[in-house]
Amino acid sequence: xxxxxxxxxxxxxxxxxxxxxxxxxxxxxxxxxxxxxxxxxxxxxxxxxxxxxxxxxxxxxxxxxxxxxxxxxxxxxxxxxxxxxxxxxxxxxxxxxxxxxxxxxxxxxxxxxxxxxxxxxxxxxxxxxxxxxxxxxxxxxxxxxxxxxxxxxxxxxxxxxxxxxxxxxxxxxxxxxxxxxxxxxxxxxxxxxxxxxxxxxxxxxxxxxxxxxxxxxxxxxxxxxxxxxxxxxxxxxxxxxxxxxxxxxxxxxxxxxxxxxxxxxxxxxxxxxxxxxxxxxxxxxxxxxxxxxxxxxxxxxxxxxx
Numbered sequence: 001x002x003x004x005x006x007x008x009x010x011x012x013x014x015x016x017x018x019x020x021x022x023x024x025x026x027x028x029x030x031x032x033x034x035x036x037x038x039x040x041x042x043x044x045x046x047x048x049x050x051x052x053x054x055x056x057x058x059x060x061x062x063x064x065x066x067x068x069x070x071x072x073x074x075x076x077x078x079x080x081x082x083x084x085x086x087x088x089x090x091x092x093x094x095x096x097x098x099x100x101x102x103x104x105x106x107x108x109x110x111x112x113x114x115x116x117x118x119x120x121x122x123x124x125x126x127x128x129x130x131x132x133x134x135x136x137x138x139x140x141x142x143x144x145x146x147x148x149x150x151x152x153x154x155x156x157x158x159x160x161x162x163x164x165x166x167x168x169x170x171x172x173x174x175x176x177x178x179x180x181x182x183x184x185x186x187x188x189x190x191x192x193x194x195x196x197x198x199x200x201x202x203x204x205x206x207x208x209x210x211x212x213x214x215x216x217x218x219x220x221x222x223x224x225x226x227x228x229x230x231x232x233x234x235x236x237x238x239x240x241x242x243x244x245x246x247x248x249x250x251x252x253x254x255x256x257x258x259x260x261x262x263x264x265x266x267x268x269x270x271x272x273x274x275x276x277x278x279x280x281x282x283x284x285x286x287x288x289x290x291x292x293x294x295x296x297x298x299x300x301x302x303x304x305x306x
Contacts, residue, residue, distance in 0.1 A: 005304045006036040006114045010106040011145065011295040012092045013099035014170075014262045015137040018222035018253035019203040024162075025099075025141040025148050026211075027295035028170065032103045034066060035087045036111045043083045052090035065101060069108025069132055076128060077118040084115075095178025097255035102138030103299075105129050110301040130157045134181075138256065145298035147211050165213030169267045169293055171274050173241060173252075175259035176286025184257035187230045200226040210251075211264075218251035218264050228254045235259050237284035244280040252277075 012030040016022070032052075037043075048060040048067065058064065062071075066088065074081045088107070094100045109125050109132075122143070129139035136150040140159045147162040206221035223246075231254060232239040238259050245252035245263060250273055255262040265273045270291050281287040 003037065003039040003306050004115065005306075006038075006111050006301065007033065007304075008036075008107050008110045008114065008299060008301045009033045010103040010110070010142055010299040012292075013102055013138045013141045013256075014097070015099065015256040016224070016227070016254070017147075017207055017264075018224040018228070019200045019226060020149070020207055021200070021224075021227050022135050022137050023149055023151065023204070024207060025137040025150070026170075027141040027145045027147075027298060028098065028172075029293035029295045030092045030098065031295075032091050032100070032107060033089045034107045034111055036084050036115060037087075038082045038084045038115065040085070043085060046081070046084050046086065048086040048088070050088045050090065052088075053093045055088075055090050057094060058088075058090075065104040065132075066108040066111075069105045069129075070112040072128055072132060073109050073112040073118075073120070073125075074116060076124075077116065077120060079116050079118065081112065081115070086111075093174065093178070095180055096175055097179075097258045097260040098172070098174075099138035099142060099256060101181070102129070102133050102142045105132045105139060106142045106299045110299055114301040114303050126159060127157055141295075141298065143298045145295050149208075162208055163212040164294060164296065165211065165215070167213070167215075167266045167268070168211065169265060169270050169291065171263045171265065171270060171277050172255070172290050172292045173261040173263070173277050173281055174288040174290065175238065175261075176284070176288075177259065179257065179259045181257045184231055187233065188227055189230055192226060196225050200224065215266055219246070219249060222251045222253045222264065224253060231258050237281065237287070241277070241280040241284065241287075245276060248276055250276055 012028040130136040140148040210217035210221035252263045277289045
């Protein structure tokens with residue numbers, strides 16, 4: 001009996017980048033992995049084991065998001081999944097604004113595609129990932145790496161990759177407690193004044209040159225008045241840290257739906273930004289500050305048979 005081993009790695013991501021709500025995303029060099037083993041004689045039903053960051057919080061049954069994504073791709077192409085043993089290692093925490101659900105979706109889709117080997121283009125994978133995740137801003141950079149912009153047109157998801165400056169890096173301020181995207185969205189107002197929308201459009205337009213290397217634009221390009229104030233209204237620690245960092249000239253923003261923050265900076269500024277971030281959360285219990293490089297390549301899958 002042939003044993004097939006599929007390995008996939010998917011990066012963490014940060015979405016919105018301040019003003020580009022539900023549109024922009026950026027991959028981070030911080031990874032979740034999965035190994036899928038099929039064809040072993042003792043395999044009956046599919047089994048799953050999860051280790052790493054907060055692994056005990058995740059289900060291992062059919063309702064697990066990775067397993068749901070694998071099933072979705074199999075159903076999409078009309079092929080059954082063979083029994084398998086899944087081993088997942090979580091490299092970054094859940095519910096902190098770093099795309100853990102997007103990574104799970106991408107791990108499952110790419111694992112199933114590598115296992116079943118259908119003629120399924122990347123655009124179809126992006127569509128499936130968006131259906132499962134609800135929006136494309138995290139799944140797009142998770143799939144391709146780097147920075148991306150996404151939009152919907154005639155019911156189709158479209159993606160464009162943005163150039164990244166060679167010296168661009170980041171510092172993450174990881175919140176002590178999780179916050180679900182669903183809860184964070186409930187904090188958003190149903191409508192916003194025209195002047196806030198106009199200001200947001202102007203700031204979002206600066207993101208492309210800022211990410212490409214115009215460092216002087218990073219601070220204004222990451223300013224948001226659309227969604228962050230509502231989401232931070234009940235988070236005094238995060239709001240205070242964000243205000244302190246931006247007042248000090250650092251390009252800080254809410255990472256995705258939060259509650260964590262991310263700061264973009266040049267590589268030669270990482271130490272100074274890390275020190276500033278540690279000062280900003282010095283009175284907040286449980287926050288973690290860590291430098292994180294950008295992932296300039298996206299999720300990777302490999303297949304081995306023996």
